[in-house]
Amino acid sequence: MSDETPHPAAAPTFSSREAAALPRRSATISVLVENESGVLARVIGLFAGRGYNIDSLTVASVDAGGSRSRINIVTSGSDMVIEQIKAQLTRLVPVYRIAELSQEGPHLARELAMVKVISDGANRAEALRLAEAFRARVIDATVESFVFELTGGTQKLDSFIELLRPIGLAEVSRTGVAAIARGTRMLSSKH
Amino acid sequence: MTAIQQQSGAEILLRALRDQGVEVIFGYPGGAVLPIYDAIYQQNSIRHILVRHEQAAVHAAEGYARSTGKVGVVLVTSGPGATNAVTGLVDALMDSIPVVCLTGQVPTHLIGNDAFQEADTTGITRAATKQNYLVRQSEDLARTVHEAFHIARSGRPGPVLIDLPKDILIAPAPYQPASAEPHRSYRPVTEPDPSRIKEAVRLLKSAKRPIVYSGGGVINAGDAASAALVEFVRVTGMPCTSTLMGLGAYPSNDPQFLGMLGMHGTYEANNAMHGCDVMLNIGARFDDRVTGRLNAFSPDSRKIHADIDPSSINKNVVVDVPIIGDAGLVMQALLAAWHADDTRQDREGLASWWRQIDAWRAVDSLKFTQNPAPGSIIKPQHAIRRLYEITRETGRDTFISTEVGQHQMWAAQHFRFDKPNRWMTSGGLGTMGYGLPAAAGVQIAHPDALVIDVAGEASILMNIQEMATLAQYRLPVKVFILNNQYMGMVRQWQELLHGSRYSESYSEALPDFVKLADAFHGVGLRATSVDDLDRVIREMIAIDRPVIADICVDQKENCFPMIPSGAAHNEMILGPEHQDRAAAVTDEGLMLV
Numbered sequence A: 001m002s003d004e005t006p007h008p009a010a011a012p013t014f015s016s017r018e019a020a021a022l023p024r025r026s027a028t029i030s031v032l033v034e035n036e037s038g039v040l041a042r043v044i045g046l047f048a049g050r051g052y053n054i055d056s057l058t059v060a061s062v063d064a065g066g067s068r069s070r071i072n073i074v075t076s077g078s079d080m081v082i083e084q085i086k087a088q089l090t091r092l093v094p095v096y097r098i099a100e101l102s103q104e105g106p107h108l109a110r111e112l113a114m115v116k117v118i119s120d121g122a123n124r125a126e127a128l129r130l131a132e133a134f135r136a137r138v139i140d141a142t143v144e145s146f147v148f149e150l151t152g153g154t155q156k157l158d159s160f161i162e163l164l165r166p167i168g169l170a171e172v173s174r175t176g177v178a179a180i181a182r183g184t185r186m187l188s189s190k191h
Numbered sequence B: 001m002t003a004i005q006q007q008s009g010a011e012i013l014l015r016a017l018r019d020q021g022v023e024v025i026f027g028y029p030g031g032a033v034l035p036i037y038d039a040i041y042q043q044n045s046i047r048h049i050l051v052r053h054e055q056a057a058v059h060a061a062e063g064y065a066r067s068t069g070k071v072g073v074v075l076v077t078s079g080p081g082a083t084n085a086v087t088g089l090v091d092a093l094m095d096s097i098p099v100v101c102l103t104g105q106v107p108t109h110l111i112g113n114d115a116f117q118e119a120d121t122t123g124i125t126r127a128a129t130k131q132n133y134l135v136r137q138s139e140d141l142a143r144t145v146h147e148a149f150h151i152a153r154s155g156r157p158g159p160v161l162i163d164l165p166k167d168i169l170i171a172p173a174p175y176q177p178a179s180a181e182p183h184r185s186y187r188p189v190t191e192p193d194p195s196r197i198k199e200a201v202r203l204l205k206s207a208k209r210p211i212v213y214s215g216g217g218v219i220n221a222g223d224a225a226s227a228a229l230v231e232f233v234r235v236t237g238m239p240c241t242s243t244l245m246g247l248g249a250y251p252s253n254d255p256q257f258l259g260m261l262g263m264h265g266t267y268e269a270n271n272a273m274h275g276c277d278v279m280l281n282i283g284a285r286f287d288d289r290v291t292g293r294l295n296a297f298s299p300d301s302r303k304i305h306a307d308i309d310p311s312s313i314n315k316n317v318v319v320d321v322p323i324i325g326d327a328g329l330v331m332q333a334l335l336a337a338w339h340a341d342d343t344r345q346d347r348e349g350l351a352s353w354w355r356q357i358d359a360w361r362a363v364d365s366l367k368f369t370q371n372p373a374p375g376s377i378i379k380p381q382h383a384i385r386r387l388y389e390i391t392r393e394t395g396r397d398t399f400i401s402t403e404v405g406q407h408q409m410w411a412a413q414h415f416r417f418d419k420p421n422r423w424m425t426s427g428g429l430g431t432m433g434y435g436l437p438a439a440a441g442v443q444i445a446h447p448d449a450l451v452i453d454v455a456g457e458a459s460i461l462m463n464i465q466e467m468a469t470l471a472q473y474r475l476p477v478k479v480f481i482l483n484n485q486y487m488g489m490v491r492q493w494q495e496l497l498h499g500s501r502y503s504e505s506y507s508e509a510l511p512d513f514v515k516l517a518d519a520f521h522g523v524g525l526r527a528t529s530v531d532d533l534d535r536v537i538r539e540m541i542a543i544d545r546p547v548i549a550d551i552c553v554d555q556k557e558n559c560f561p562m563i564p565s566g567a568a569h570n571e572m573i574l575g576p577e578h579q580d581r582a583a584a585v586t587d588e589g590l591m592l593v
């Protein structure tokens, strides 16, 4: 990922014995995998089987031939647990490369939400005003309802949805987080 | 069809296996794999060993693999054949044993239809294998087989499964030889980081109280790894201990060897682990059987951990110098760096450390008292000691497998191994029923060796049907049962932790093992008192046929030393006189297995 590639055998060190007890943090991890059947099940099974959290998971093929997919996972845990997650992912046979975007430098994380609001009168007008303030698009409208489309960071989506809750929020569909590093850094396979 | 007669999928499969150097398959037939059995029938280069249960096929392949360093191969049918194999696969996964398991599957067009003997084998075994495949196209068949062998044997070895739909086995398939290209995504790191090696050597040279803690990874890395370990320990003068899985990598009779560590490890090994200031873990994984209570584990040491699997590092125990690499390459690099580094080793510190260790050793934590008077009841430890001494007298190359329980621990404590690959035991999963089929696999690989399954009377019944396999292939495996009429290890925990309430742990209604041996075309022997023991052992070894030796031992003997669950290394129960220490086990400890 970076120019100064570490020795492939360099495992992370923990500065202190108390590392295990460090507070939980969130981590955004991108995984480049061979697009073979069962690979997503293997990744999800790893998280379920070892008791790791999945706060968000997205997957889609990302190369021209459709032979490689990128999985973006938002998870949380202590430093030691997150290092474990990364090591466990790395050793899966169909995994090419993993990177913890939230650790390796500045990165962008976005998700998309479609939000249905059913309301009338003042609430309907208020919902439209909020959508404008958040730069959400109206992608469907009937006399009783709107569907808004909003893209952005998780927190922005969360707060938009929270504000709509008292004024007719009916249904939410979200994609989960897609993430990428800023600048020239890439999650490409070294092989 | 073209001029060249195209081969069927089943024939291509066998060709790929031959190219991978496969000589033996352990298997059991069924509808979905009939094309493979037909192809096996029509060739002579690969031998098929018919086991009597699919679980046994995997354990036999494990025994074969563990005793030879080669990949063990299993062939079973779809549905129940595959599900029966699952225990063996998890066993191989936990103990990092290279196995390729071929399973039949219903034809591709029926997959997902709940067809007869259909099971979602790749789904069921995803967490039971290092990698698995469902071959959907004939052109992928040969490549998949080659890839499976590469993955099974490289990096951290493990079981790989290939699910083969019947139509793929019947249809013509193209052949591809194994590719020299590296795998697309899978690239295990074997060469250690030189800077970490230097750091490790500096730490080890400055150590006052060092210890080398070696594990199954050293055995997996081959004879050269064991040789490098031995040389390193000799050159550095350090004490060396081993996990259950690592026994034999360092010779047990060597004075620098402290014996096994962990729950039933020696007093000196566990105290040295607790009191050391620098620890070199090579190819072991800080398993809970080894560490005891984690927050009390070796509290004052700096830890170096070398493992081929990055996920083993910093999983349970935070280490100071992590090294990713093959155990053999790491030991060779450490040895070279040790000689190259001109820092002086702290030899004075080491000498006083050895004085401390010798004091712990003087406790003689494996001692037991055998009443020698004729008619006395046999102590199980004595039975193992005599088994060891008498087999050693014969000078024969001896392989020991075990089942799971007290007898397994006594074998680990009292049988001394001086070469790698001679000790087959189910360490990670602790699978009762492992030992007999594993011994069959070992004997297939080493027809002239002395192969003994040290068993318990409960465990042996879990795969007793394999006596028929022994008979069919004239495998002179010896089953040495320490018959205490209890699931002894369960009884011991009930005695120590559950108020001696022996719930369901008595071995009621046991078969007559002598007659059982007879029924399976073997020879049955029995020892009921100490004066029978040597004669029975000698007779057992002399008989060139399968033997069951029913050794009736003290029913209430407990396996010591023992670190009760949730306790620290220095809170060991040395013998019955300390048994009340188990009462101090906390609720948290009780929860542990």
Ligand SMILES: Cc1ncc(C[n+]2csc(CCOP(=O)(O)OP(=O)(O)O)c2C)c(N)n1
Residues within 6 Å of the ligand: B403, B404, B405, B406, B407, B408, B430, B431, B432, B433, B455, B456, B457, B458, B459, B460, B482, B484, B486, B487, B488, B489, B490
């Ligand atoms: C398949 C399986 N089931 C249950 C257990 C739990 N278990 C561990 S040791 C043991 C008793 C084994 O008894 P035996 O074979 O007589 O050996 P002993 O401890 O008496 O030497 C049991 C039931 C296990 N390890 N494996």
Ligand SMILES: [Mg+2]
Residues within 6 Å of the ligand: B405, B456, B457, B458, B482, B483, B484, B485, B486, B487, B488
């Ligand atoms: Mg028993």
